Amino acid sequence: MKIRGHSVKYGDNISTDLVIAGKYTKTLNIADLAEHAMEDLDPHFAERIKDGGFVVAGSYFGCGSSREQAPVALKAAGTLCIVAKTFSRIFYRNAINIGLPLIECDTNLIEDGDELEYEIGSERLINRTRNIEIPVAPLPSIMVEILKEGGVVPYIQKNGGF
Numbered sequence: 409m410k411i412r413g414h415s416v417k418y419g420d421n422i423s424t425d426l427v428i429a430g431k432y433t434k435t436l437n438i439a440d441l442a443e444h445a446m447e448d449l450d451p452h453f454a455e456r457i458k459d460g461g462f463v464v465a466g467s468y469f470g471c472g473s474s475r476e477q478a479p480v481a482l483k484a485a486g487t488l489c490i491v492a493k494t495f496s497r498i499f500y501r502n503a504i505n506i507g508l509p510l511i512e513c514d515t516n517l518i519e520d521g522d523e524l525e526y527e528i529g530s531e532r533l534i535n536r537t538r539n540i541e542i543p544v545a546p547l548p549s550i551m552v553e554i555l556k557e558g559g560v561v562p563y564i565q566k567n568g569g570f
Contacts, residue, residue, distance in 0.1 A: 423471050427470070463489075464515050509528055
């Protein structure tokens with residue numbers, strides 16, 4: 409499964425509180441979560457990501473609380489993939505569980521607006537704008553399979569477990 413889109417870049421330590429403020433986590437309406445994703449950090453995020461893009465950041469993306477709504481809000485807003493130097497482990501697993509791909513790599517080689525391409529399970533991210541290939545940390549095979557199925561629930565429905 410190949411994904412392609414533009415980058416929307418941020419810095420280090422993007423917490424789940426910045427991804428979706430706690431005051432919005434009381435809803436089950438995913439469209440409401442999408443509308444408010446990243447608004448405290450970037451009031452224009454919804455507009456910037458809506459056509460499908462890669463959220464790019466520095467180190468420790470998803471730090472803070474274990475709020476499961478954070479990756480849901482990003483995916484619902486149009487995020488195709490999140491690229492960062494490192495992730496909070498619980499955010500990482502929450503994203504994989506809902507079928508939102510994550511890539512760990514050197515994000516210094518990506519600028520805001522760059523066109524990126526990634527094949528799920530590949531060990532390289534292609535920056536089409538700069539015509540470079542960026543090595544990425546490999547995903548465990550079970551995570552690749554979960555992502556290809558669209559998340560852990562569809563994976564279990566199809567395969568009956570791990």
